[in-house]
Ligand SMILES: Nc1nc2c(ncn2[C@@H]2O[C@H](COP(=O)(O)OP(=O)(O)OP(=O)(O)O)[C@@H](O)[C@H]2O)c(=O)[nH]1
């Protein structure tokens with residue numbers, strides 16, 4: 001989205017499309033008192049709910065409802081905002097919107113407004129709130145997260161981000177990094193005393209502390225991201241180990257076809273589970289083997305592709321075949337294909353076929369379950385939650401985006417370089433200063449303290465119109 005004249009009045013239907021009890025048309029811009037007066041037939045009192053009749057240009061009634069006028073800066077966008085609350089029918093709202101645009105044109109023609117109005121772009125109201133310093137970027141994104149939240153937990157986390165919980169942590173860290181920058185840059189001016197000076201101020205200790213703090217924030221942000229995007233977990237393993245049965249058992253629905261034939265599943269099936277409010281996308285895939293059948297072979301290659309882009313894998317194995325050499329061999333091949341860095345939990349399935357005394361010990365890396373009896377399913381759910389980075393029961397302290405994680409990671413890379421250079425002795429202080437500056441800039445990307453138009457356009461384009 002282009003950044004156009006930020007003062008031009010923008011108009012949008014702010015409520016969701018469709019019929020509803022109440023619908024809202026919103027206008028934001030500079031100097032909208034004349035618009036409020038025109039719509040109302042008299043000057044509007046700020047922050048007062050005026051009950052009125054909305055009419056078209058011929059004086060015919062469109063609807064009756066409320067007009068609210070918020071005077072800058074005490075509004076959502078920080079500009080003058082006029083809100084019309086009418087009945088929530090698509091036609092009524094279209095007419096009200098058109099009437100607002102018409103008045104804005106008239107007022108512009110009369111010279112009461114510098115520019116006529118136009119329809120708002122998606123997210124433009126929130127963008128203006130950002131541009132007018134009502135909220136920062138992380139908060140703006142939280143608005144979208146709140147609107148899109150599919151669980152109560154996701155909504156609560158988004159509200160906390162919107163309240164600035166995430167931003168506050170980032171600001172605090174940015175302050176610490178800034179202090180370090182000041183320290184290092186001040187030292188640059190007094191080269192002969194630099195080492196002693198930095199040592200006295202414990203620059204290294206401060207840097208280590210900042211990285212520690214960054215790690216905590218990163219972990220919480222990861223939880224926030226998991227809450228927003230959901231985790232992708234692939235059920236992978238040899239044919240017939242019970243992957244589809246497990247998907248069905250976890251989803252409590254007959255989603256996938258189950259047969260006793262090896263090679264039943266070919267297409268990738270996805271089911272989203274909500275575990276304690278955290279969305280987890282579980283994918284059932286074709287059993288991994290050297291398939292001869294063309295269709296199955298395609299299924300196997302899709303299965304590997306999903307493994308390649310998964311956040312984690314549940315490696316499903318048949319417990320009743322645990323000691324069978326052929327199955328062991330085939331499992332070894334599966335294991336070779338799993339990326340070593342990918343979090344992977346072994347799920348021994350079909351525990352009902354094996355006497356409990358012969359079960360392997362269950363732990364965090366290996367679960368013993370039965371899709372048939374449902375034994376161990378709770379352990380799988382707990383594991384999925386852990387993989388999502390959520391401590392049991394605790395909810396993500398704030399919502400976050402992959403964009404934030406990226407910025408935090410960049411920050412840490414620069415801090416790490418600075419730390420290494422400092423430890424080496426302070427011969428390259430100017431480089432340390434530069435790394436700290438880059439770390440500071442990377443942190444700024446989270447809250448928008450460092451702004452780039454491209455970033456802005458990208459973020460706000462995801463919004464719905466009227467927000
Ligand atoms: N006894 C027992 N049988 C199971 C269990 N889970 C699955 N089965 C059976 O194992 C067979 C294979 O199950 P599926 O769920 O189709 O296995 P899959 O891993 O999806 O197989 P492919 O799609 O061919 O890769 C079916 O006959 C299931 O009824 C279990 O926990 N206990």
Ligand SMILES: [Mg+2]
Nearest residue numbers: 243244264265
């Ligand atoms: Mg299957």
